[in-house]
Amino acid sequence: MIKYVLWDFNGTLIDDVGAAVDNINALLKKYGKPLINLATYREVFTFPVIDYYRNVGLVKDEKEFEVIAHEWMNGYYAREKDLKVFENTCSNLERVHELGLRQGVLSASSIKQLTRLLDQHDLTKYMDDILGVADIYANGKVDIGLKFIRNHHLKPEEVVLIGDTFHDWEVAAEMGIHCILCAKGHQSFEILSSSGCLVVNDIDEIFESEYFK
Secondary structure (H helix, E strand, C coil): CCCEEEECCECCCEECHHHHHHHHHHHHHHCCCCCCCHHHHHHHCCCCHHHHHHHCCCCCCHHHHHHHHHHHHHHHHHHHHHCEECCCHHHHHHHHHHCCCEEEEEEEEEHHHHHHHHHHCCCHHHCCEEEEECCCCCCCHHHHHHHHHHHCCCCHHHEEEEECCHHHHHHHHHHCCEEEEECCCCCCHHHHHCCCCEEECCHHHHHHCHHHC
């Protein structure tokens, strides 16, 4: 049934949750706001990203958002060298390849950053397509995905998006494709479960689902 696997990147293939918590706490400390722990982070993180910054008290409007977005990205860039992929990322990508399926990345990261990180972690070789956004503000993932579906003449029922946020399910729903969410990333199992789609605790479990039978 499935011919194409679209992977989210941050929190799905690469384990950057700890870096994200450290990064936001550096900003919270700078602006005199209460720090958060991992559990709280997974409850307050959301898309659009401006709402996440509002949730932690860093911004009130678009002007403040632009400033914080740049500061956050500068902090993230400084932490990139310490990022690692999840332990089973490469084996899972290889398994998809062995099943004869095509696969690619659909991310809210900028295409430049996404390409750099894929190369850094030797993941580019697994990808048929790399789909990212044009700027740092994490907008437009749905439009990119819909354009991809049209240009590749794929039927929505032949595609599954695997991600780690409720927004990934929203993106998949707007694209009309299947979705599986993994609770090892940026949002809690409870938040992901509210989507009504399949939620797994580890990416390995996707191969037990109906989509890969």
